[in-house]
Amino acid sequence: KIARAWLGAFPKDDAARLALLRVLLADGRSNEALGHMQALLEQDGGPQMVAQVFRALADLPDGAARLDLLQQLSRQFPKNPYVFYYLGLMAKEQGKVTLAVDAFDRAIALDGNWRELELMQAQVLASIGKLQEARKVMDKMTTRYPQDTNVLSAYVDMLAAHYQWQDALPLALRWQELQPHDSAVRQLVAQLYASAGNFPAASQAFRELLDARRIDLNSYLFFVANAAERAGQTDTAVSMLGKVSKDSTRYLQAQEQLALLAFRRGAYDSAQTRFAALRQDFPDDAQVLDTYLIEAAQLQQAKQWKRLETLLQEALARYPDQVDLLYVLAEYHAARGQIEDAAAQFAKILAIDPANIDALNAYGYLLLTQTDDAEKAAQLIEEAIKLYPDSPAIQDSYGWLLFRQGKTEEALSWLRRAYAAYRSNEISAHYIEVLYATGEKALAQEVYRYERQGQPDNTPLKEIGKKLKLNDDKKK
Template identity: 25%
Template sequence: MTKPPVVRISRLLSALLLAFGLSACASLSSAPTAPSHASEPAADATPEPDGDEIPADKLPNQPLTSELLMRFLVGDIALQRNQPQLAAQTWHDLVLKTNDPRVARRATEVAIGSGQLAIARDDAQRWIDAVPDSIAARQVMLSLLIRANRLDEAKPHMQALLAAQPQEIAPFFLQMHMLWDKNTDREAALRLTEELTTPYPQLAEARFARAVALANVGRLDDSLKELDEANRLKPDWEPAILYRAQLMGKSSTPQARIDYLQSAERRVPKSMALRSVLAREYVEASQFAAALKVYDQMLVLQPNNLEALMGSGLVALQMRDLDTAEQRLSRATELAPQQTGNLRYYLGQIAEERYRFPEARDWYQGVDGEFKPAADKRLVRVLARLGDTDGALALLKTLPAETDEARVANLQLTASVWREARQYRKGYDVLGEGLKRYPGNADLIYDRSLFADLLGDYAESEAELRRYLALEPDSVMGQNALGYTLANRSTLADTARLAESEKLLNAAIVKEPDNPTILDSLGWLRFRQGKPAEARALLEKAYAKMPDPEIGTHLGEVLWQLGDKRAAQKLFDAARLLDPQSEILREAVQRLGAQ
């Protein structure tokens, strides 16, 4: 169902939602012997409306005979012995014998707790018959009717509740949609909503309730008309603005929603909710700079706004602004450690990319929930990079391997462990065994090409990359890898190979124009073509986006040739600081005679 954003829950709605959960709250093993209130909330829940004590004149003059006492005991003993059906039936019989509203209330609790909802409805009705003014009884009955999808029978109970609590009418209509779930009869929900809201034509919240109900049966034009009326009654009313933007998602372009929200935000400049939705729309439209600007504005007003910290951090990460991403995401985890477990995964990525492997290990080890499998995979590589080969292999054995895809991924991880341990032959052999089991697997072929290169078999490395691209001709990763390989293994005289390299890299950069690894490859190609000035511009752009040791080494070599040896040495030093074991750096420094 189409549901608008949730705002603060009204007391009436809270009580109804609590009543929905009675089956989970009513204990079958330790129920008290005295009747207790059927809608008694948890200690931290919204308190039940006052004034629901059963008046003395509503209590029957019923003596407590030995027979009744025995039946009470049977009902409670059945609960204690985990015989819920017997307990519900026994308490139901007691209602029939006593007509006591206290017994009816207790019987309703027991029937709900045991899942006997038909009996619960009968008991709740007898509770209402005995005490028509009982708010709690109406709340429980209403929840039972909604759960049973008997909405046509719910009207009198809802009317009674609204009449008893007129201060709750507006907030209840604003959030009425929260009572329905995916199994609710949408047409019945619309009928009930229209009947309940008819007496309140000048109430914006009533119009809003109709708009939601109409949208849920696909009548979007009528829904928008109700929202127009709500905005006439309450100009620039935030809930109506936000819900209209949500409905626009079904029939408009992302830019149309952005334009609408921008206009609304100018009229309601202090609305954090509007800014939050606008920022998310920018993200959906891949307008990341605009999204980050909105999040920044939110943080100026509320520096500890969790959504803005998380949203801006993830957007900054997408934009490769690692400083901002790290600062915002770290702050979010500090403010709400229990709600931000997934952010540790991204913080681990940032630390890993900056070659802070002990820190990356700590972040990945702290990930739980849905991101834990992905974090564990990255943790394998980090442990290997830290020299803990045994730990990496031990963790790898715990990873799921129930599908061919998972088993191939684990083979790739195993090879990466041996790569970090500089046991290239072992990694190559792991991939070779994998290709025997999964012949023609493109991922294994690609990885084996890298190991062939590490082993000095450049002809096989190139052949495997060509084999990979034959299987995945549109792969940016493959185009970049073969393009770089051809450039790196060619001289100015190898015009055909350099031309092929340029063709591959141009195809890749068109698809991902801001990818720093492709920019690096293009820069290196220009250098090999004898165009150091063009190479410098491309490599500086790549290094600004990703200050990786390999990119820094390439840029340093270009600057060295251009005569700026001091700047080149600074880049070599920075690369060595990040990755002291970099083979590309070591080879370049030795060849150039640098330090």
């Protein structure tokens, strides 16, 4: 009533109309709110007013309704680039990446000299695997704005996120030239050398940080050890990690890394002995549970089933009904083909914690992929996506369900959302397969190429590459 009285007394006062707009949105009255949005933008369609309208939308509890209002505004103001920018921004936040790309494209067509908008467009393109298109946008930007550290930072982050470390290095070095005393940039350069497998350059860069007292000795040892490992110099890595002092905050990480290196060499006894020692040295329950889970993941990856079974028995004896351990036990049964036992463990987790989204999703995915109970699988996965539509793992399962049901285009939409948010495990492989099935074979090949570079041990990626002969395409 107060807001209406204010606007009634001052009908041309933007502050009064914005106040009423926020009240209406907080009350969920979208249709009436839309009329006031239109009135505000008809009076002033500039960037500040559009930004205020966008901020007001945060008062509307329903995210889908917020997005719908912006879509309606974009249709009513088709020549306003700011409306399309904020539509793209909200669509990106909600994982609607296709809508975000289209909105940013429209905004750039209306105003091609908007630096932040171009950055957003490139980031969204990269998030759905269109890295080459994104790089074209970023190359133009770094040419136009060679000293803009925000542009350089965004480009470096994009390339590093897609495992293009060697290509990111010249940009990071340019950034370092512009900010030579920024220790975070110098450390980024050192990490990029390490990721790219250039051990001499990484070692030198970390040494310079140590000499300048930007990192301590134990951090230096830990970082150089990781660089040595990336370069295949395992003996050097082991030697450096062994020198990290026990009173250092890096000690736990160093010991875990030594155990992981032992796993990779197949020295399972040595690796497990190290984890057992860590549980003695760090008896805090959270740390102990963490080491159990890391060790179990390594044993599962190595298919050391007897060792894993023994470890889980020990862990569950110490932490009965701990849901993370029960989840690993369910995965163990599933991997061994013991479907009924796996299903029983997932059901047990849900009895303990009915809101456990990981178990709900994994149970449905297990039934979908390893049983003939498609109806039950669909029921569980559809329940999960209704409850948690923003979870990448559930988006992936739901997309895969749709793909198995023959709804390929709808499946691609959900898998694209999942991939944009999280690219590990089976998500990348599912996205690649459905891209290929919908005819986007070149994009499937592009995504496969850099995901395999960054995730060489990802079994689902290896399998999809073999199934679709993507490695053969690469050789050609």
